[in-house]
C-alpha cells in the first residue's frame with residue numbers, strides 16, 4: 001500500500017470539522033430527542049473512528065447500534081450489499097442518525113437506510129465523514145457531511161485499503177503501485 005506523502009486531510013482539520021458536526025447535531029436533536037435520546041447506527045468498520053470522535057462532541061443523550069455491510073472488493077464496489085450484523089434493539093419511534101465513513105456510489109448507505117426504515121424510526125438521517133459526489137450511482141444525500149472530496153481512493157481515520165491503514169490519524173490518498 002503506497003500512500004500520498006502528505007495527507008489529503010490533516011488530523012487537525014478532521015478534529016475541527018468533527019467538533020463542528022457535533023454542534024450541528026446538538027442544534028438539531030437536543031430538543032427533539034427527549035429522554036430516549038438519539039441513536040447512532042454506525043456502519044462498521046469504517047464508521048467506527050469517526051463515530052467515536054463525533055460522539056464525544058455531542059451533548060444530546062446518545063446510544064449506539066451497529067450494522068455491518070459487505071459490498072466492496074478492493075477498490076471497486078460490486079454493487080451487492082449483504083448485512084452481517086444488524087441493530088440489536090428495535091429502532092421504532094427513535095431518532096436515528098446513520099454514521100458512515102464515506103459515501104461513494106451510495107449503495108451501502110442506501111441499503112442501510114432501507115433496512116432501518118422497516119423499523120419505522122421517528123426520524124432517519126445520514127452523517128458521512130466524506131462524500132465523493134462524482135461517484136454516486138444510487139441517489140442519496142447525507143444531512144451532515146464532513147468533507148466533500150474528488151474521486152480519490154482514500155485511507156486513514158477508519159478508511160482502509162484491504163483492511164490496512166484504518167488506524168492512521170490523518171486521511172491519505174492511495175497511490176498506484
Ligand code: IMP
Pocket residue numbers: 043046071072077100101102103104105106107108109152153154155159160161
Ligand atoms: P458505496 O456503497 O459505494 O457508497 O461505498 C461505501 C463503502 O465503500 C464505504 O463505507 C467504504 O467502506 C468503502 N469505500 C468507498 N470509497 C472508499 C475509499 O476511498 N477508501 C476506503 N474505502 C472506501
Ligand code: MG
Pocket residue numbers: 046072160
Ligand atoms: Mg471498507
